[in-house]
Amino acid sequence: MTIWQQYEPALLTDLYELTMAASYLEEGMSGEATFSLFIREYPAHRAYFVAAGLEHLKEILPQMRFSDAAIDYIASTGKFSPAFLDYLRAFRFTGTVRAIPEGRIFFTQEPILEVTAPIIEAQLLETLVLNVVQMETLIASKAARCVHAAGGKGLIDFSFRRTHGVDAGVKVARASYLAGFLGTSNMLAGKIYGIPVFGTMAHSYVTSFSSEMDSFLAFARAFPDNVILLIDTYDTLCGARKAIEVARLLAAEGKKVRGVRLDSGDLVQLSREVRNLLNDAGFADVKILASGSLDEFKLQELLAAGAEIDVFAVGTRMGVSADAPYFDIVYKIVEYDGRPLLKLSSGKKTWVGRKQVFRYYDELGKMREDLLGIMGEEHPEAESLLDVVINDGKLVRPFESLGPIRDRFAKELETLPLAYRDLQTTGTYPVKISAALDDLEERTAREKTKQEIMGK
């Protein structure tokens, strides 16, 4: 058994979700609660997020059960009553999930999803929902920036070796493909999601042969239709000349070198020199790939400086979202038993009640502003972003394939005004609060302040 086989969704949780649930059960609190999942703040130089992770939740939630092994473990902590263990044994998610589909753009304060369910169920999902959605949204949002910076050049995910574990690696491949990457080096993700996989050779391959030339020729023998040569093992320009020799040899057999890859040194200077060498030798169709510590900032810098690179392999910094390795994402209760709820903790605002995001476009079809309002408000000229995806614990929308989600995001990004796509943006997309929501928030806060704090 591998460690991953022991990962069951019902235990993808924190102890406190279970202690709270046990107390709710003991108190007979069976009313419906609504929790909102949203991001509080933008990381530096970020102005939008790309929704991802929902399809995984759609897989998990309707099937979520506590296995016997899980119950045994929970019992072994000695903290829980037989009645609560029985509750867990019979657990089924029976609630409703309303969510923004994957591949859509959203902003701070806007719920990515809302769960409405008997409070125990909705509470038990907290850790799971946060973990699944934050990870995938984090990477889709980072990868989208790389896609923007690449300005039409191809991108491939090379991050698997340095992602935070295996689950992250697979999800990074999926999220970056969703955001517009061409594919990934990651075989697990290729198998699970049908994402195109790319890759040819490492430096170890080149050095293991008695000469660089021998390694190139061996690779061409093994993969004559996919000859992409890594040319920086010893010296990039010498490597380029050897690649040209190989290209000539292959040309004699009606075959080609498809590309060369650079992985070190001054990529601007080297790519231009390699491009010239290739062009002068009559191999203008040989593509230049580059890799090595790339991210959206580096891509922008390389292209602005005139690098002659056709495809970028982007690894670690995208795969861990290095400049912003987490979002301030939270899952907050906003209603219980019909009563709007909030906490007053300093600096941590939550909008009460079940909500909807209403989006307005300008006459050119670009996003103009969003309105955060109460679910059920009528704004006929706006588009509503949250839809019911699970009802009574059952899927009401079929699973979406990755291809259409990817297409949706490509279109969606076009509707985002350029100012917010800019890598160094300082702009904030307007998200207004509806009068009704503002009023509800104000009344709720006033009452709670009076009840809990005035006596201070």
Place this chain on the structure above:
Amino acid sequence: MTIWQQYEPALLTDLYELTMAASYLEEGMSGEATFSLFIREYPAHRAYFVAAGLEHLKEILPQMRFSDAAIDYIASTGKFSPAFLDYLRAFRFTGTVRAIPEGRIFFTQEPILEVTAPIIEAQLLETLVLNVVQMETLIASKAARCVHAAGGKGLIDFSFRRTHGVDAGVKVARASYLAGFLGTSNMLAGKIYGIPVFGTMAHSYVTSFSSEMDSFLAFARAFPDNVILLIDTYDTLCGARKAIEVARLLAAEGKKVRGVRLDSGDLVQLSREVRNLLNDAGFADVKILASGSLDEFKLQELLAAGAEIDVFAVGTRMGVSADAPYFDIVYKIVEYDGRPLLKLSSGKKTWVGRKQVFRYYDELGKMREDLLGIMGEEHPEAESLLDVVINDGKLVRPFESLGPIRDRFAKELETLPLAYRDLQTTGTYPVKISAALDDLEERTAREKTKQEIMGK
């Protein structure tokens, strides 16, 4: 089937590992290769690393097989010959792994492990070995800094909701416990590794009751032996006064409030005021816990400013190693068929050949310096860090329990001079290169330069 059940170690790989392997097979390259896993550079303000991940590799490598489903997927790419697919079907790891045990401290350039095996096998492990070891070493190293900063105060891992996926969440709990944390909120990790689990209530719990006081009383009814109250939902000092009321009520029944938790606001000021309120009310034994955007820097700042906090719950920033979310870790071929190998790519030095790390201590038992040398060199006064853990593909060391590894690290950290433990260190622990290794490196580089570059 959950997504995690589809994660099989043999596919925890990049396509290029397979294309290289296929070419080695076709070329009849069956000689032994050695690969070294090491970290090239320190992130800012880091001066040491904590080895972790080896126990997972010990589980995976001897059992690693390509399932039929994996072979089918690999075949479906259309890139591979029947002979190579047969090779994969029969794949067993038959090599040797020498490694630094978990919980030991190591430095840049030092191999954490070396794999010696027929080149195809050693190559195929690259992505897997990197992914497993980087993640766990990354977090153990970050958590160790928190332990140092906490200066004896307790630490609990609260990061599961924002780790990069589930695998990361479980491994963060294990790696932080290894580094000295008291436990985790993470139920999966509690179940899998037997790590103590902690947790009581969230703000959602407090707000879902008609009053804060009601929520505190309900919790005390459900968990009378583990009453830890979250007191900042509305106003921290009001919350503290209510916790004192609860403590008085419980005292009448011979029970106690064990602690209160602060999660927002000025933790220095609030913790001192809460401490005073508790002490004045006769509850000096009630502990104060704090959470909310903590990391080693914040811990140090809080304690230096006189915060009265007994236990810190450290979450996201530790769980994603936010200041350094990846290491520049690589797995490089250093020998093939008895021949030392290196690449010459600019700025990417690799020490050739099979190596050993020799450690010297001063008269007080503190680490003085390390010597990176060739395996087999004799340095009788030094300790050798790498040991054989797998030989002929089989474990030669039993699995280690987490407890002893944790104890080992606690002792190990004491032997590291304080200058390198400092959070803002600019010092670099001395790692010298043996004369024999330096000579071998120099000869190998000279020969390769002559062969591959002189004609430039």
